Amino acid sequence: MEEKEQSGGLHFVGKKDELIKAKRSFRTLEGRDVLIIYHQGVFYAMDCYCYHAGGTLENGDIEDINGKLCIICPKHKYKITLAKGEGLYRGRNPQEKPPVFRWYSKGVKQRVHTVTEENGEVFVKLVMIPNWVDSDYYQGEKGKVERAKT
Ligand code: FES
Structure with a gap:
């Protein structure tokens, strides 16, 4: 699909009904590969390649x-949380008696982007703050080379 770029870094990514039907949509915006997800009535957008070793998230379960x-x-x-891109892991604190497995956050590892809707059209604005998020490593030409190694 041809991208119709809007001012202020807003990228038209598709008609709402088409994106709902597709559930997962891949778009390249400003050279960045982004996955748009529709799940339980909400749109999310995040870098398409996993921060861990560049696996594509397109077919990941939710x-x-x-x-x-x-x-x-x-x-x-x-x-990876859809809303913030946090990496979650399960661990236990050995000082706890008895130690119990719990979910912990590693912090934001996957870059997530802003999705907006207007008149049945959906737009994504790339969020490039902070300067570095681990998933950046697998983006662009250099990222493509790194993904090929894993
Ligand atoms: Fe995603 Fe390893 S878990 S690449």
Whole structure:
């Protein structure tokens, strides 16, 4: 699909009904590969390649983990929250008696972008703050080379 660019870095990514039907849509915006997800009535956008080793998230399952919706990377099953791009992991504190497994956050690992809708059209604005998020590593030409190695 041809992208109709809007002022202020807003990118037209498709008609709402088409994106709902597709559920997952891949777009390249300003040279960045982005996955747009429609899940339970909400649109999300995030970098398409997993921060861990560049696996594509397009076919990842979505699960509720500890009250947060996560996409599960098909490659090594890392869990990434849809809303913020946090990496979640399960661990236990050995000082706790007895130690109990809980979900913890590693912080934001996957860059997520802003999705807006207007008159049945959907737009994505790339969010480039902070300067570095781990998923940046697998974007662009250099990222393509790195993805090929894994
Ligand atoms: Fe995603 Fe390893 S590449 S979990």
